[in-house]
Amino acid sequence: MFAVLEEAAQLHGNAPALHQPVGQGKYQTYSWNEYKCAVQEIACGLRSLGIGKGDVVAIHAETRAEFYLADLGILANGSIAAALYTTYPLPDQIGNLRASDAKAVFVEDPKSLHALMDAAGQPPLPVRWFLLTGEAEQAVTLESLRAQGRKSLADDPRFFENIRAGIGPEDPAILYLTSGATGEPKMGLTTHGALVANVDMGPPALGLSPQDCTISFLPSAHIAQRVVIELLPIGMGVPVWFSESLARLPGEMKSIRPTFLLAPPRVWERIFASVNAEVKKKSALARRLFHGAVGLGSEIARLREEGKPVPKWMQNAGKFAERLVFSKIRARLGGRLRIAASGAAPLGKELARFYAAIGMPLIEGYGLTEGGVLTLNPLDRPKSGSIGVTLPGVTLRLAQDGELLVKSATLFAGYYKDPAASAAVLRDGWLYTGDIAEIDSEAYVYITGRKKELIVSSNGKKIYPARIEGLFKAEPIVNQIVLIGDRLPFVTALVTLNVAHAESLKGPVQTEVQKAVARVNKQLAPFEQIRKFRILEREFSIETGELTPTMKVRRNRVLENHRELVSELYLGKEESQ
Numbered sequence: 001m002f003a004v005l006e007e008a009a010q011l012h013g014n015a016p017a018l019h020q021p022v023g024q025g026k027y028q029t030y031s032w033n034e035y036k037c038a039v040q041e042i043a044c045g046l047r048s049l050g051i052g053k054g055d056v057v058a059i060h061a062e063t064r065a066e067f068y069l070a071d072l073g074i075l076a077n078g079s080i081a082a083a084l085y086t087t088y089p090l091p092d093q094i095g096n097l098r099a100s101d102a103k104a105v106f107v108e109d110p111k112s113l114h115a116l117m118d119a120a121g122q123p124p125l126p127v128r129w130f131l132l133t134g135e136a137e138q139a140v141t142l143e144s145l146r147a148q149g150r151k152s153l154a155d156d157p158r159f160f161e162n163i164r165a166g167i168g169p170e171d172p173a174i175l176y177l178t179s180g181a182t183g184e185p186k187m188g189l190t191t192h193g194a195l196v197a198n199v200d201m202g203p204p205a206l207g208l209s210p211q212d213c214t215i216s217f218l219p220s221a222h223i224a225q226r227v228v229i230e231l232l233p234i235g236m237g238v239p240v241w242f243s244e245s246l247a248r249l250p251g252e253m254k255s256i257r258p259t260f261l262l263a264p265p266r267v268w269e270r271i272f273a274s275v276n277a278e279v280k281k282k283s284a285l286a287r288r289l290f291h292g293a294v295g296l297g298s299e300i301a302r303l304r305e306e307g308k309p310v311p312k313w314m315q316n317a318g319k320f321a322e323r324l325v326f327s328k329i330r331a332r333l334g335g336r337l338r339i340a341a342s343g344a345a346p347l348g349k350e351l352a353r354f355y356a357a358i359g360m361p362l363i364e365g366y367g368l369t370e371g372g373v374l375t376l377n378p379l380d381r382p383k384s385g386s387i388g389v390t391l392p393g394v395t396l397r398l399a400q401d402g403e404l405l406v407k408s409a410t411l412f413a414g415y416y417k418d419p420a421a422s423a424a425v426l427r428d429g430w431l432y433t434g435d436i437a438e439i440d441s442e443a444y445v446y447i448t449g450r451k452k453e454l455i456v457s458s459n460g461k462k463i464y465p466a467r468i469e470g471l472f473k474a475e476p477i478v479n480q481i482v483l484i485g486d487r488l489p490f491v492t493a494l495v496t497l498n499v500a501h502a503e504s505l506k507g508p509v510q511t512e513v514q515k516a517v518a519r520v521n522k523q524l525a526p527f528e529q530i531r532k533f534r535i536l537e538r539e540f541s542i543e544t545g546e547l548t549p550t551m552k553v554r555r556n557r558v559l560e561n562h563r564e565l566v567s568e569l570y571l572g573k574e575e576s577q
Contacts, residue, residue, distance in 0.1 A: 042073025169193030297357030350474030372410030
């Protein structure tokens, strides 16, 4: 990967690469030359302190510029970078550090350092500690590490070149901790060659340049953030601005005005819900204007998606809707967003249609820890509900049961110290993804469910909950929903509320949820329809184990935590309560 950064520095030199907030609206900016220099110094510093090729070096930090510097420095040293999900409970993080055999750990600040050291207890972790920011007696600061690297280079000008000569495409670069949505988390090893292959797929698919920019706010332990917002911008010379916090993101969108943004569906859902909530407070005339405009925009988007001509009268009405409604919604996101990408979890089809209607189609793609980023919707013709078409060099096929199989240079090398698990998913050069998919006549791919999450009712009917749950993404009252029904006579659901929307209602919340369920049921076969549901008193959370760090629902944990409610759903009458 260092060769990609080196080329970026040669091409873009002193142009800005990274913008790290330092408070009061100010930023520390790193040029491409400074980025490359810092990475070299960190690599040399690590090697001079005894951290060698193949050693695992963990990073415990939120996404920030110093994370990027340390991550690339670890890779440039031939070591293996293992980012931790900072939202995991501390005992789990310590378990991950021990299981990964980490030789060193970069930590964001002294507070996090002391929390990790206290959680480790006795015996202490046998690691070298480094601090990205601040100072502590027990750790080497980032600046001290870089100074050590500079000294090593001064003593031996070929020090870095000698390190670099020992690293090849087949060497492991990143150890990903999977989020564990459908089982226990695993650790997946990805090579330098696989990362570079994925970065090389970006330019023909996205066409980004140094004139573009993006905002980084997702956890760097996740492959979508790591590949698309950390590594891909290096290959295309795109400057990255780091968000100070999620609370500040709406304001940052307006001031930074990104042209490219990757966000999980939950972010797009919240924007959609907040727009809906504001519209409900408007006058009857304004509400009619909004809904009429969205309906018109949806029809225009549908015709374009199907490659059909848009009638002249519709084009003229669309210009009116653009000026009065759509441009104002997009202005919330800076007004320059050219590529709005959704990743890390499936996007609801109706939600995708809304964004297409307002002239900002969400470009959905698909990737996984074990395979890299594999598909993307074409920017000029995205299909709502689809994960797009294959990126260059990726081959797909469907197994007899509909499971999506992948062959690509981006595939991972296997699970860390788990050959049996690796052999289960890597067979004859194909990755068995565990996702059930369909491919249409134009080679667009649609994910319909997870193999492990298939519900088989007591009468033998097969139901894919992800598809049905996705339909609720267009219902503003519903925040999360989990379907139940495996080996049971009918389908039920547990629901969490969008609190802001619920508080804006004039009628009973129960009635509004019932209406949402009824609307979705109309789109389903009788055996798929939800017969009963319960509204939960709290959100699903990472702390209760119900959500992964990337906000995916852990279905089994939800059912376990709400066993009594689930039992009630299958007792007595069958009408919804």
